Amino acid sequence: MTSTTLDNLVRIGKLKSQPPSRGEFESLLNLARTLLVTVTDSKGMATESQFVLAYDAAHAASRAALRAFGYRSEDRYLVFQCLEHTIGWPPEKWRILDTCHRRRNAAEYEGNVDLPASLTAELVGLTAELIDSASGLDHMLPSD
Template identity: 50%
Template sequence: MNKEALDNLVRIHKLHHEAVDADEVQGLIQSGSLRLKDAGLETLSLESRFDLSYNAAHALSLAALRHCGYRSDNRYLVFQCLQHTLDLPPAKWRVLDQAHRKRNLAEYEGNIDVDEALVKSLMEITEEIRRAMVALATG
């Protein structure tokens, strides 16, 4: 964890400190894990799989931030903080950021523009985050 970078975000009011709640972290891991599992069901539409994998990524990324004792009021920042919470390379959290933008277009403008490659990448990165969080929570 890069505490200095996270504390800098607190100083500029992008994050705030909040005591770690192990039950909350565990609940987020469970929620994200279940959504990710369901996103793998190829009988679902691509849009549903995208929605499930995006929400799984968000829950697990939020679990990482909460595990470190921080909270954000902005969904996108939860993904950007992965480089500080789980040392996720920028190329990977940028895929999550791209998914966030597509989610917003779908949610607020009705423009659903996802493809199989994005959903696959989103699921792979989310699985990486899930494994890291399970290791942190049990270790």
């Protein structure tokens, strides 16, 4: 699958084109799985910690999806917006991750820690779904 939108993002300098790497793809997905398991297996963990770990897992899985298509991004927010073109997520799903990105930035850079448990739970569920969807892209990758 090729995407004119992703190619256009390369043209304007928002994405970089780079040959897909099975090793990098698998490393990113393994990182995403490890971070998500930490959230789901840890009872009593603060909501803020759960949020950060689930957000980082979603980011790693989104980067893996981009890498499967031969792209790389240096913009954290853009990997979520590209999910529409990599795994076919509709805007109503990836926009939740975009909201989480904005909340994460507000917490990290401004000290505004407004991370409700309901948003964290939604993030955890979407991240699990994202990891499953991204895992299905492995057939596109060359064997390293």
